[in-house]
Amino acid sequence: MTAAKPAPVTTEPVPTPAGDARITLHPAAAPRAVLALGHGAGGGIEARDLAALAAALPARGVSVALVEQPWRVAGRKVAPAPGTLDAGWVPVAERLAGTGLPLVVGGRSAGARVACRTGAASGAVGVVALAFPLHPPGRPEKSRAGELLGSGLPTLVVQGPKDPFGGPAEFPELPDSHELVALPAGNHGFEVPKRAGTGQSELLEMIVSAVGDWVSRVV
Template sequence: MTAKTAPVTRDLVPTPAGDARITLHPAAAPRAVLALGHGAGGGIEARDLAALAAGLPARGVSVALVEQPWRVAGRKVAPAPRTLDTGWTPVAERLAAPGLPLVVGGRSAGARVACRTGAATGAVGVVALAFPLHPPGKPERSRASELLGSGLPTLVVQGATDPFGRPAEFPELPASHELVALEYGNHGFEVPKRAPVGPEELLELIVSAVGDWVLRLL
């Protein structure tokens, strides 16, 4: 039997960088909370974030989609990493308060924020979707240290053609980290029209991989 879900709620959280916004997709009987931040070029409507919010509450994982203060304020350009961390940390601390295990994560820039701040916010793990290992075409500018230094069990979900870092480009990961390499998918987890896997199937793979991994942490 599929678990029931509760109504979606929205809440503003004051931070030193301005108000952030939580859109909570709660499980009826939650076993954990997964907080997900968006990337620098988009918001919580990203296809992978929306799919996780729709699919995981039925498995007992509440999903909190977090909009950074710059997005809430209507600005077009993301601020510096330090400001992103400042706008994220109070939100993660608020979500950790009820006592449920908290897993933090996000896509692209949101994944970097979660890796940098997760251990300090009391999270038990990190989910890194489309981790931007390096700027496109500049592998020498690696951000692997953020991923390797998360200090928490970390799941990376990476598309095969992601210009910010293909799965084969990632360094050897510690035993606490896991990399799910998708056979298809770019940085936005879009697939070519002629691919044998359709966009919905790819999203189902992402939801299954993240759900299974989060539940194994508990």
């Protein structure tokens, strides 16, 4: 039997109260779920973890929608306040939830925070938090754990040990609905030093495996 050819990647603007967002959809040939991923405040959808998930998960039956926030689409350099980020995300999530497939929302860093804050209200069935910024660097007293704990949905956290925004050991005890994957290497951008025992490609494979397996259980 000949394997189904992957469907072409498509790009779609989505109007939001904060301006037009943009979806770049990496579709599965026979999708059983959609994973929507937002970027962080300091980068875009080209981040290594987002790109790796978009390249690998469609073969596992999960379409991956990489979402660019309106501020990024407009070419601005600085991310807006959390409320504006949420306003730029919710219509996109609702658009993807309208496909009829189970929707998992998530993202990296600031994108993970947005997904935690809005996931339950947008029709999602789970949240993927990549490099969740538990606190500002050097300010552990400024914890954002409440956003994570209050997601109201099954939530996967994937965290590197060298993350200045909070390593795995800094996270509070999570409820049974939440799962924390502590990676063996990687900083906030899941970058691995050349002398580390774990290679860069190996770490990305771990992230893809952890997210893919978890999404399969949730949907």
